[in-house]
Amino acid sequence: MSLPPVKFLVREHHGHARKSCPVRIGLPLAEGIFRDDQLPNRIIAHDGTSQPCQGNTSSRRPSRAPRWVILSANVSLAADAQTVFTATHDSTATSIPNVDREVVHSVASAGSEELFRLRASTMAEAITTKLRYVDSDGAKKFAVARETTTFENGPICFHHQVRGDITGKDSLSFMTDMVYFPAISAAKLEITLHNPKRAKHPDGFWDLGDPNSAFLRSLTLEIDPHNIPFSEIRWQESVDAEWQRSVDKNLSILQLNSGGENWNSRNHIDHNQKVINSPRGYTVTAGQPQNTHPQSAGERATPSVALNSPSTSLLATMPEFWQRCPSGIEVTETDIQIHLLAASTELTELQPGEKCTRTVWLQLSDTQDQNHENHCYENTGRGVHHPISALPHDAAIVSSNALEWYAPDDQKNSPRATITGTARPNEVEQQLLNEMLRGPTNFLWKREQIDEYGWRNFGDFWADHEELYADDPSPVISHYNNQYDLLHGLLREYLRSQNPQWWDLAKPLAEHIISIDIYDTDRDRAAYNGGLFWHTSHYRDASTASHRTYSRNMVGDKHAVNGGGPSNEHNFTTGLLLYYHLTGSQPAKRAILQLADWVIAMDSGRFDLLAPLTRQTTGAGSSTRDWDYHGPGRGIGNSINALIDAWQLTHADHYLKFCSNLVQRCVHPQDDVEALNLNDSENRWSYPIALQALLRFISVVGNHAPETCNYIRQSLLHFGDWMLQHSTMHFDSPEELEFPTETWAAQDLRKGTTLMLIASLNVASPNQNDSCQKMYEKGVFVYHEALEKLMSFPSRACTRPAAIALQQFPIRWFAENNYSQPMWVDEQHGEAACTWPDREPVKTQKQEIRQRLTSPTGIAGIVKNACSPSAWIQSCGEFRARFLGRDRFFRVDIRK
Numbered sequence: 001m002s003l004p005p006v007k008f009l010v011r012e013h014h015g016h017a018r019k020s021c022p023v024r025i026g027l028p029l030a031e032g033i034f035r036d037d038q039l040p041n042r043i044i045a046h047d048g049t050s051q052p053c054q055g056n057t058s059s060r061r062p063s064r065a066p067r068w069v070i071l072s073a074n075v076s077l078a079a080d081a082q083t084v085f086t087a088t089h090d091s092t093a094t095s096i097p098n099v100d101r102e103v104v105h106s107v108a109s110a111g112s113e114e115l116f117r118l119r120a121s122t123m124a125e126a127i128t129t130k131l132r133y134v135d136s137d138g139a140k141k142f143a144v145a146r147e148t149t150t151f152e153n154g155p156i157c158f159h160h161q162v163r164g165d166i167t168g169k170d171s172l173s174f175m176t177d178m179v180y181f182p183a184i185s186a187a188k189l190e191i192t193l194h195n196p197k198r199a200k201h202p203d204g205f206w207d208l209g210d211p212n213s214a215f216l217r218s219l220t221l222e223i224d225p226h227n228i229p230f231s232e233i234r235w236q237e238s239v240d241a242e243w244q245r246s247v248d249k250n251l252s253i254l255q256l257n258s259g260g261e262n263w264n265s266r267n268h269i270d271h272n273q274k275v276i277n278s279p280r281g282y283t284v285t286a287g288q289p290q291n292t293h294p295q296s297a298g299e300r301a302t303p304s305v306a307l308n309s310p311s312t313s314l315l316a317t318m319p320e321f322w323q324r325c326p327s328g329i330e331v332t333e334t335d336i337q338i339h340l341l342a343a344s345t346e347l348t349e350l351q352p353g354e355k356c357t358r359t360v361w362l363q364l365s366d367t368q369d370q371n372h373e374n375h376c377y378e379n380t381g382r383g384v385h386h387p388i389s390a391l392p393h394d395a396a397i398v399s400s401n402a403l404e405w406y407a408p409d410d411q412k413n414s415p416r417a418t419i420t421g422t423a424r425p426n427e428v429e430q431q432l433l434n435e436m437l438r439g440p441t442n443f444l445w446k447r448e449q450i451d452e453y454g455w456r457n458f459g460d461f462w463a464d465h466e467e468l469y470a471d472d473p474s475p476v477i478s479h480y481n482n483q484y485d486l487l488h489g490l491l492r493e494y495l496r497s498q499n500p501q502w503w504d505l506a507k508p509l510a511e512h513i514i515s516i517d518i519y520d521t522d523r524d525r526a527a528y529n530g531g532l533f534w535h536t537s538h539y540r541d542a543s544t545a546s547h548r549t550y551s552r553n554m555v556g557d558k559h560a561v562n563g564g565g566p567s568n569e570h571n572f573t574t575g576l577l578l579y580y581h582l583t584g585s586q587p588a589k590r591a592i593l594q595l596a597d598w599v600i601a602m603d604s605g606r607f608d609l610l611a612p613l614t615r616q617t618t619g620a621g622s623s624t625r626d627w628d629y630h631g632p633g634r635g636i637g638n639s640i641n642a643l644i645d646a647w648q649l650t651h652a653d654h655y656l657k658f659c660s661n662l663v664q665r666c667v668h669p670q671d672d673v674e675a676l677n678l679n680d681s682e683n684r685w686s687y688p689i690a691l692q693a694l695l696r697f698i699s700v701v702g703n704h705a706p707e708t709c710n711y712i713r714q715s716l717l718h719f720g721d722w723m724l725q726h727s728t729m730h731f732d733s734p735e736e737l738e739f740p741t742e743t744w745a746a747q748d749l750r751k752g753t754t755l756m757l758i759a760s761l762n763v764a765s766p767n768q769n770d771s772c773q774k775m776y777e778k779g780v781f782v783y784h785e786a787l788e789k790l791m792s793f794p795s796r797a798c799t800r801p802a803a804i805a806l807q808q809f810p811i812r813w814f815a816e817n818n819y820s821q822p823m824w825v826d827e828q829h830g831e832a833a834c835t836w837p838d839r840e841p842v843k844t845q846k847q848e849i850r851q852r853l854t855s856p857t858g859i860a861g862i863v864k865n866a867c868s869p870s871a872w873i874q875s876c877g878e879f880r881a882r883f884l885g886r887d888r889f890f891r892v893d894i895r896k
Helices: 372-385 394-400 427-438 443-449 483-497 500-517 574-583 586-605 636-648 654-667 686-703 707-728 742-759 769-791 800-818 843-853 858-865 869-883
Strands: 006-011 019-026 041-044 050-060 066-077 081-086 105-107 116-118 127-135 139-141 144-153 158-166 172-182 187-193 215-224 232-237 244-246 251-255 282-286 296-299 304-308 312-317 327-331 337-340 348-350 355-366 389-392
Touching: 006 019, 006 066, 006 394, 019 389, 019 394, 019 574, 041 066, 041 443, 050 144, 050 574, 066 081, 105 144, 116 187, 144 389, 187 337, 215 355, 232 251, 232 282, 244 707, 282 312, 304 327, 312 337, 312 372, 337 355, 337 372, 337 443, 355 500, 389 483, 389 500, 389 858, 427 443, 443 800, 483 500, 483 574, 483 686, 483 800, 500 574, 574 586, 574 636, 574 707, 586 636, 586 654, 636 654, 636 686, 654 707, 686 707, 686 742, 707 742, 742 800, 769 800, 843 858
Parallel strands: none
Antiparallel strands: 006 081, 006 389, 019 066, 041 050, 041 081, 050 066, 105 116, 116 127, 127 139, 127 215, 144 158, 158 172, 172 187, 187 355, 215 337, 215 348, 232 244, 232 304, 251 282, 251 327, 282 296, 304 312, 312 355, 327 337
């Protein structure tokens, strides 16, 4: 069977023509369409013209064949145009000679303070860059490189990563991701500052002002342009503003706040609960140093700055300049200073385990070409702030089978090839989707209400649903922290609809999760290290917790919290996986593996306090709501999903083995489902999350673990039969709901889609067809009843129900499209019935110790385990971390 071509769509939607604009896009590949030695090297436009490209494998199938590839190319587009390209490998094509990277750029060697160098062909010497950190005492420190990794080294782009440290009082680490595009002589730099220390979090509260926080005055990328004898500075304050010129070598563009209507929101308090204040908007000061008054000012800047000489031009710009404030660009007689964290009226606090990531674009090129100036500013000035969009073609996604449960939407007048039988939103679903983008309380409106801007906040979503029962002053500052994997829903809708607004919401959210929401340390207790912080606490103002769930200011009589930390019930990786596949983001890949490792570490008895007594599981990776409940629930469902995602990236056996272990904890083909009390809305509402995770295991893993998949299928058919006969909807008994909000209706959407998916497990079997048909029909009924109920709430577009809808809409479309196709065919057992051993109850550390203490043999076993020195070391380390607020003796590393 011939495989369809791999296509992708590139669109210009800002009204500006682009020439040789760099594009990097993740493309899903059907198995066998490309090999490692025959990755795409050319793209062909719909008019037949072709040009070179570069392919790099980002993930593989278990067969080692490429599954996703990052494709890089330079494309030209007319204003408001769109083009469908086909990626291909042409063995007869003349290859592009690799640019000598040592001539145009080089990256740091170990021990160097110079992070990288750039040189134009007319220059004898390169310009150099350093990362400068100024601590709270005013002491200046420079980043020192320790390790360099090259991910790509091809004709279209180079991709390097530099890691290192900033020594001194704060002892921070940094990472720089650099992608260099030789065709336009431009470098994209993603610079991350990381505080690797652990937080003290006394009593489970995570307030600003932690003793291990780093307080800094500024973080600056210093560029030494002394090899460019520049004669003038050019700059623009915003992407569509006129370019201005000055022969004086002094310029400052500074933005300390968002410049929005709520720029002084309580969202920007420091550890003393004081709003970090500064004059609204940005200022521009140019001319001689003695002229201290601003030349101009405004609300929101998107600046670019260029230094020009007769032979060379250096352009610098920062995307999301005002969104991730405080930001600044400064030119002096001696250097260019790109302020990643500009000096403000107050010190900037980087919390333990927190990162700050900023992006800078630099273009250093020759100026002899008459069209150089326009070409430079269009691609690197305007192109950075108004990027073109690129996304895989529907046909490529469907044929690749690299993205499970994908339902394309074959809209009229779409440039996509027709795909028969595609599902699309019904009028009610589309109404809610439209409200999320353009309704009176749309996502962008919410961002403005609490001014969800600044380097720590931008990308997160206001949890506006928390206002309903809150007593704190309005607006209640509450952060969503990607609950229900909002990122995944946004990316799915972007792929389906092609609307770039969904990408504009998704990309900052992904970056926020990676840098802010994940507790990136290995020095704390095993149950917290590398975990994802919950949304901030229900119906309470975040106060000084920032995005870390619990604040000491949340105690009180109503909606009081007791403290805590990251847990398995808030662990979402699948959106990060899709983001990695679409972008090739190495930080996203690291975050996925980190969250999967966290699942294993929190569940492992060998890292716990009780390790000297028993190595039995803690149960922390599988419990939901109650420490001794390990049946279907969101805790075990999230853990299974995280392990599936890590396995997709690595195909490491330990992820799949542990995932299969959790599957057997979660369900059994002969479970007494009624005894699980799954209709208890307040305590067992989340069981469909686990059932969908099990369905996803079948879809993703399939015949790579046939026995586990058959076990899951038999269990799900058993649970589906119970749902068919006995499951209820939450508003059937509204008196049982503590807070009868719109979210309960949204949660019932998941019950409907779960039944629809389970129905496809045995649809081809004559013995099960009638039962599966009834499951499907009930699933459709439940889904539409839930959707009708959800739409009856004026608050239906609040962030939490919207996130659930974005997750469940695509599943409904897929299930409706594919009901007649079995989700998985058991090639090993076929129709033969399987028998399974009786379920063994989960035995945690505490349960085993209690049981052993009742017999001499059990006590002897405890004594034997207690003879292990390594267990005592881990136990003492956990004691230090948990009760003394100190670092572990040895880091938690599940791979050792």
